[in-house]
Amino acid sequence: MRFEIRWHGRGGQGAVTAAMILAEAAIFEGKYAQAFPEFGAERRGAPVRAYTRVSDKPILTRAPITRPDVVVILDSSLPKELYLPGLKEGGLILVNTKKTASEFAESTGIDPGKYRIYTVDATKIALEILGVPIVNTAMVGALVKVLPIVSLENVEKAIMETFPGRLGEKNVKAVRAAYEAVAAESVVAR
Amino acid sequence: MAVTVQEAKVTWKRLPLSSNYAVAYAVKDLDVDVIAAYPITPQTTVVEKIAEFIANGELNAEMIHVESEHSALSATIAASAAGARAFTATASQGLELMHEILHIASGLRLPVVMSIATRALSAPISIWNDYSDLMNTRDTSWITLIASSAQEVYDSIVQAYRIAEDPEVMLPVMVAYDGYLMSHTYEPVLVPEDNKPILDYAPKNYNRIKLDPERPITMGTLTGPEWYYEFKYQQVVAMKKALEKARKADEEFKARFGRGYGLIETFNVEDADVVIVAYGGLYGTVIEALEPLVEKGVKVGAMRLRLWRPFPVEDVKKALGNAKLVTVIDKAISYGARIAGPVALEIMSSFYQDEAKPMIMSIIAGIGQRRITEDTIREIVDYSFKVLDRGRAPEESLYWGVRGVKYE
Numbered sequence A: 001m002r003f004e005i006r007w008h009g010r011g012g013q014g015a016v017t018a019a020m021i022l023a024e025a026a027i028f029e030g031k032y033a034q035a036f037p038e039f040g041a042e043r044r045g046a047p048v049r050a051y052t053r054v055s056d057k058p059i060l061t062r063a064p065i066t067r068p069d070v071v072v073i074l075d076s077s078l079p080k081e082l083y084l085p086g087l088k089e090g091g092l093i094l095v096n097t098k099k100t101a102s103e104f105a106e107s108t109g110i111d112p113g114k115y116r117i118y119t120v121d122a123t124k125i126a127l128e129i130l131g132v133p134i135v136n137t138a139m140v141g142a143l144v145k146v147l148p149i150v151s152l153e154n155v156e157k158a159i160m161e162t163f164p165g166r167l168g169e170k171n172v173k174a175v176r177a178a179y180e181a182v183a184a185e186s187v188v189a190r
Numbered sequence B: 001m002a003v004t005v006q007e008a009k010v011t012w013k014r015l016p017l018s019s020n021y022a023v024a025y026a027v028k029d030l031d032v033d034v035i036a037a038y039p040i041t042p043q044t045t046v047v048e049k050i051a052e053f054i055a056n057g058e059l060n061a062e063m064i065h066v067e068s069e070h071s072a073l074s075a076t077i078a079a080s081a082a083g084a085r086a087f088t089a090t091a092s093q094g095l096e097l098m099h100e101i102l103h104i105a106s107g108l109r110l111p112v113v114m115s116i117a118t119r120a121l122s123a124p125i126s127i128w129n130d131y132s133d134l135m136n137t138r139d140t141s142w143i144t145l146i147a148s149s150a151q152e153v154y155d156s157i158v159q160a161y162r163i164a165e166d167p168e169v170m171l172p173v174m175v176a177y178d179g180y181l182m183s184h185t186y187e188p189v190l191v192p193e194d195n196k197p198i199l200d201y202a203p204k205n206y207n208r209i210k211l212d213p214e215r216p217i218t219m220g221t222l223t224g225p226e227w228y229y230e231f232k233y234q235q236v237v238a239m240k241k242a243l244e245k246a247r248k249a250d251e252e253f254k255a256r257f258g259r260g261y262g263l264i265e266t267f268n269v270e271d272a273d274v275v276i277v278a279y280g281g282l283y284g285t286v287i288e289a290l291e292p293l294v295e296k297g298v299k300v301g302a303m304r305l306r307l308w309r310p311f312p313v314e315d316v317k318k319a320l321g322n323a324k325l326v327t328v329i330d331k332a333i334s335y336g337a338r339i340a341g342p343v344a345l346e347i348m349s350s351f352y353q354d355e356a357k358p359m360i361m362s363i364i365a366g367i368g369q370r371r372i373t374e375d376t377i378r379e380i381v382d383y384s385f386k387v388l389d390r391g392r393a394p395e396e397s398l399y400w401g402v403r404g405v406k407y408e
Helices: A015-028 A101-108 A122-129 A136-146 A152-162 A166-185 B019-029 B044-055 B069-081 B092-097 B099-107 B150-164 B196-201 B228-257 B282-295 B313-320 B342-351 B374-390
Strands: A002-010 A032-037 A047-055 A070-073 A092-096 A116-120 B012-017 B034-037 B062-065 B086-090 B113-118 B143-146 B173-178 B187-192 B264-267 B274-278 B300-305 B307-309 B325-330 B359-364
Touching: A002 A015, A002 A136, A015 A032, A015 A047, A015 A136, A015 A152, A015 B012, A015 B187, A032 B187, A070 A136, A092 A136, A101 A116, A116 A136, A116 A166, A122 A136, A122 A166, A136 A152, A136 A166, A152 A166, B012 B019, B019 B044, B019 B113, B019 B150, B019 B173, B019 B187, B034 B044, B034 B069, B044 B062, B044 B086, B062 B069, B069 B086, B069 B092, B069 B099, B086 B092, B092 B099, B099 B228, B113 B150, B143 B150, B143 B228, B150 B173, B150 B187, B150 B196, B150 B228, B196 B228, B228 B307, B264 B282, B264 B313, B274 B282, B274 B313, B274 B342, B274 B374, B282 B300, B282 B374, B300 B313, B313 B342, B325 B342, B325 B374, B342 B359, B359 B374
Parallel strands: A002 A070, A070 A092, A092 A116, B034 B062, B034 B086, B086 B113, B113 B173, B143 B173, B274 B300, B274 B325, B325 B359
Antiparallel strands: A002 A047, A032 A047, B012 B187, B143 B307, B264 B300
């Protein structure tokens, strides 16, 4: 089984690192994984995309993901034209917003019957725990709750490898908070 | 050829690494003595990681900071001439700036190893991938391997020192891989817990002609018409020998460590009317594009070129000999040539003297990292079967996916 995840954010929010952390966690778990950015000339604030593939079998392709199973949106101000194309029917949308899944579907006009939508207020979590609105690690935490393809433990290990010391510990806290919050606050809009 | 080596007992760690980091781990495990490099996108993280290993005490090496790539390779060959195991890395304009020194490294017969995260060339400026930089080095007398995964990058750097330092070869080696598409992609790589088995496989060759104040010699002296030609012919002979040395290095690597790649790699070529040839990271995309077609009974296969110089003519001909049409995808342009794909040209020349040969079509794609997906590959396969039906391959390279050009 292969999962293809496309990350959408703005430069500075850490979408590329999020894609990498998920792949690292999957590799620590003994799975095959691949993570790479879209490789634009990244600038703070500009739309950024990154990709993660996770599979039980070796991954050979290096093409960008055009038909994702999952899109993760780090910034809800991004237009849906950037993240919706190609998303498989029944695919998962995880978005960083204060809104509930139904409110998000309504405000964006996304058909809630077509996709599984989850929301989490990752900005709030990041501001409270990290003191900066860098939501990537929180979004990884929320993702592995709604799509349990890797364990929380391996996500935490990957984070500690990426950010050793106190910064890593804080990010682990953000991961756990989002992992809990996404279940508590979100509704499957079907 | 029988390979009689004891399988080494190696404990491997499975790490998430980019191809750039895989290079750095290989350099560390090979106990390289001297590294001189200048940062250039997308190679930079190779040298950053090596610097980190040196700073942490994990690698005891001299890192020489230089002011340009021209100096980086000059310092690297100087270290190699003094007997050190030396390394550098670059890409794109950096490789172009080194061009003069590339010939000096091979002419002096120095076993330098260099990694190339391949990238398009200016102008206009592009930081993205293609193989224009690498293909410009074709005639520099460097042995050239092109890898298609981060694991193969690690393994090829290890094999590269074994080939380069062989007393019958003594030529520099480049290990190339896709800039960005591989250099910045994280994937699982097995690296050894302890580097002893790596050094047993590729022991440092200090017993070679080198600069030594106690026993002074001159290297690269002015050489007149009476002798220059013989020096160059020795490079021709060494390159010929390097082909079998590279094969043997890979076979012995496989016998020791359980992983081998050959000089070329093939997929379903025995049963294919059309064979797609690619190199670097693109091969994986080609395989995933072809798998569902082969399952449906489409007679299509693929070949990957791993050793570019010396060119493995016999291996390539054996792999492609059964095909009716060979479609070669090149990620570089030889401007002004009718067949502008360097690898396509080489494959055509391999078959030229033969009576029976496949049709060969040259396709240019992925220039400046123009996107190539599985769908792109399947479109190329469809077009290939159309060409096969017509019974005649296009006389010119096809510039696949460029704006304003359509092929019927």
